[in-house]
Amino acid sequence: MLFDLDRQIFYVFGAMFWPQDFVFLAAILVLSALGLFLWTALAGRLWCGYACPQTVYTQIMIWIERFTLGDHKQRQRLAAAPTSLHKALRLGLTHGVMIGFSLLTGFTLVAYFTPAPQLLTELLHNDLGPWQEFWLLFYAGFTYLLAGFLREKVCTHMCPYARFQGAMFDRNTLIISYDAKRGEPRGPQHKQADGQSKAGHCIDCGICVQVCPTGIDIRQGLQxxxxxxxxxxxxxxxxxxxIGAPRGLIRYTSEATLEQQLPEPGFGQRLRQPRVLFYLLLVGSVLALSLMSLLNRPTFKADIMRDRASLVRETNDGWLENSYSIRLTNATEAPQRLTLDVEGLPGIRLADGPRVVTLPPTQTITLGVRAQVEPQHADKGAHDIHFVVRSLTHDGVIRREQSSFIGE
Ligand code: SF4
Ligand code: SF4
Structure with missing residues (x-):
């Protein structure tokens, strides 16, 4: 992946995209939004727990803490310990590793815009440009702030997805739930005279609340x-x-399953929900349309501009002549040979006859051309004409670009 802003070429897994191809970016955004709806309808908030970069980066910061400071209890003991050189060194090491990791993240993100080997060389020679330095530090700073400090506060106070996910949930959505029918009444498991306990399986130990990074009690329902x-x-x-009870007092399940105490529906049953089928249809349609237009992308682009400074003039042999600029862009990484001609009015021709142009890889060239017509075929006003650009390199690839010829 490389977004080469200087040359205005975007490389994505070997495919090249140009600013004119931004419709594909729109398609990716639409697909991402639909994909999120589909995923949420199918599997609830799995995205947040397993795939969201905020979760993943927070988890990495927690690994770093665990590696340098020890487990939860050791970290609590160190936090409660009085200030000392040992404590300062261990905390300094932790935050040093976190900052190093954040800088690596910043480097990786800037390397989407500058080739990574070149960026590394410039970094090692202290030769980064001001924008590269700014964005590297910007990304690194925000990684450290969001994943190192704010962590789950980003999810609970800043993330918009958390706010609107309720609208995407229904009674069949897979969520993490406490099985109140099995767990209540909660409390210690005192055996009765018959050897059975009247309490539910929840012994009210509170461990589920203690381990929750956002500090909620899942027994109070979905939050x-x-x-x-x-x-x-x-x-x-x-x-x-x-306590020797079956697992799954808290588990992935749906409201409908819990209420009716049904067996968990399989993946196939979940797929057959009308809402999921509707999202699948939408995702499939956008994907198919995008793939079709992706596969039919032209190997070159042609843009025609009429020379507005001189509308029409007469040549020495009495023909009418209009001037144009033609911008040709090679959308491949190999040279291409193209022919250029014009049609649309009887006898219309290019001043120097059909042109043959060689386009270097990924390059854009601008040609000045003149179209000529005999006066009896172009009376006063604008007449539609077409410039025809054919690839000699790729058989059958042809573009007809509309323009106008001003007669008098
Ligand atoms: S972890 Fe939570 S739900 Fe499970 S027994 Fe303890 S208090 Fe009850
Ligand atoms: S209730 Fe807390 S621990 Fe359980 S899944 Fe939600 S955020 Fe995680």
Whole structure:
């Protein structure tokens, strides 16, 4: 991936795109939005818990903390310890590694716009441009701030997806839920005379609340601050193992399944929901249209501009003549030979006959051409004509660009 802003070429997995191809960017954005709707209808908030960059980067920062400071309890002990050189060194090391990782992220993001080997060389020779320096530090700073400090606060206070996901949920959406029918009444498992406990399976240990990064109690039902990380599922499963109860008191399930105590529907059943089918149809249609236009992209582009300074003039042999600028762009990474001609009025011709042009790879050239017509075929006013550009390199690739010829 390289977005070469200087040359206005965008390389995506080997394919080249030009500013004129921004319709594909729109298609990607539409597909991403539809994909998110589809994914949410199918699997709830899995995106937040497993794929969102904020979650992933936060997890990486937590790994760094775990590596340099130890597990949760060791970190708590260090935080409570009085200020000392040892504490300062360990915290300094942690934040040093986090800042190093953030700088690497900043480098990676700037390398989308400057080839990575070139960027590395410039960095090692302290030769970065001011914009490269700015964006590297900008991305690094925000990575450190968002993933190193704010963490889940970004999900609960800043992320718009958390706010509107409720509109995409229904009773069949897969969510992380507490099975109240099984868990209540919560409390210690005191055995009765018959050897059975009257309490539900929730022993009210509170571990699911302690491990929750956003500090919520999933037993109170679905809350928009739940980022779907599933930490409460793992914690509660451990508790269930210890008390000898079946796992899954907190689990991935849907409201409808919980209420009716039905078996979990399989993936195929979830796919057959009308809402999921509707999103699938939309995603499939946009994808098919985008792929079709992607495969039919021309190998070159031609833009015609009429020379507005001189409308029409008469040549020595009495023909009428209009001037044009033609911008030809080679949209491939190999040279191309093109022919250029004009049609649309009887006897219309280019001043020097059909032109043959060689376009270097990825280059744009601008040609000045003159179209000529005998006066009896072009009376006063504008007449539609077409410039015809044929590729000699790629058989059958032809573009007809409309323009106008002013007669008198
Ligand atoms: S971890 Fe499980 S048993 Fe403990 S309070 Fe949470 S739901 Fe109840
Ligand atoms: S409730 Fe569970 S899944 Fe939701 S954020 Fe808290 S720990 Fe993660």
């Amino acid at each position: 928009y601050t739940c980022i779907g990380c599933a930490a409460c599922i793992d914690a509660c499963d451990n508790v269930m193992d210890k």
